[in-house]
Amino acid sequence: MKIRKFVLFDMETKIALKSKTINSKTYYMKYQGVLKKMMTENATEIQYYLDMRADFLNMNQLLNKEISLSFVSYECLNCYSDKEIYRQGYCKSCFFDAPNAGDWIMRPELSTAHLDKEDRDLAYEKSVQLQPHIVYLANSGNVKVGVTRETQVPTRWIDQGAHEAIEIVAVPNRYLAGITEVALKKHVGDKTNWRKMLKNEIEEVSLVEWRERLKEYIPEEAASYFIENSTVTNLNFPVIKYPEKPKSLNIIKTPSYKGVLVGIKGQYLIFEDQTVFNVRSNEGLVVSLEL
Incomplete structure (x- = not known):
């Protein structure tokens, strides 16, 4: 798959490019893809990128913005089937058979x-x-x-x-x-x-x-x-506010979540309400992300 990388100059520019206005209402774009660990770039402040199939999102530029995450389905990282993910992004049969597991x-x-x-x-x-x-x-x-x-x-x-x-x-x-x-x-x-x-x-x-x-x-x-x-x-992580009592989001049990992103550390997204979401531990889940 050819990855198209784009940089969000600011959120207003992003919305102008990726939203539509119908009957005076603005509808924002949704991105959908199978979760894989965020790619990173070590800079003065670590840069994070999320591959959402057709789009390659710079997550740093979503800090202080409200985003919505929703669970859609499963997709094994090895066989690409929609079987339930067992461990490490693989369905049960691939986890026990694939050489990369x-x-x-x-x-x-x-x-x-x-x-x-x-x-x-x-x-x-x-x-x-x-x-x-x-x-x-x-x-x-x-x-x-x-x-x-x-x-x-x-x-x-x-x-x-x-x-x-x-x-x-x-x-x-x-x-x-x-x-x-x-x-x-x-x-x-x-x-x-x-x-x-x-x-x-x-x-x-x-x-x-x-x-x-x-x-x-x-x-x-x-x-x-x-x-x-x-x-x-x-190493310097892009975090505006650290949680005092982090609570982990289970996107399957809570299939729809909305919050303001205030930090990224490790493979975790940190939200203002102290919810944290481990992208890597949810590999193989197809999610939609709405800005």
Whole structure:
């Protein structure tokens, strides 16, 4: 699909371009598409983009605007059927069969492509697992260890809502990153507290000191890949107001929601009434968005 990217110069211009006036009433355009995680661009302030099939929306320019979200149907990200989404944007059969939903995705220590051993599709697994990977520390309210492909830095940190992060090791495959993460998470957390992250409750720590403290626990196979001089990356999210008591929107149980967008952090949309909506955890849902 060819993506058409447009920039909203201001909301008045946007409405003039995408609305119609009939009998003195203005009807605003609706966008409809299957949810996938928002694309991001690391700038002075992180830019967020939502692919709504024919349109590519810059979500930053919707801040302080009222938007409506409505659930329409399901669409599996793998087979494109309208079966109910089971997990990670996939229907149940695809979740258990598709190579891009293997257990090694969430548990990189289970990777076997470096042994020439297939899980579901060896060619696919080699294309992903046999890439340079980074083990990192991120602070999104609490310090955690994580793994990502080198090409996903800093995207992975943005998706987790981390305001700062630092690389620990750079290894040639996913397996080595996985066993390093398993070893280090005995001494530091590996989960993001989403409520703490959204409330912007920042734990003041030194990631450099944490990196040095964890060095001795890196497995022997990965010890030579330790990054001696890595520096902290700081990230700035577009948030006007953080929620004090974030409440998660379930768009299936509440199929229609309207609110004023006041922030975006991680993969969450934050609304003025303290409702938050995790775009990534709702992948595979077809929604309409009205401005």
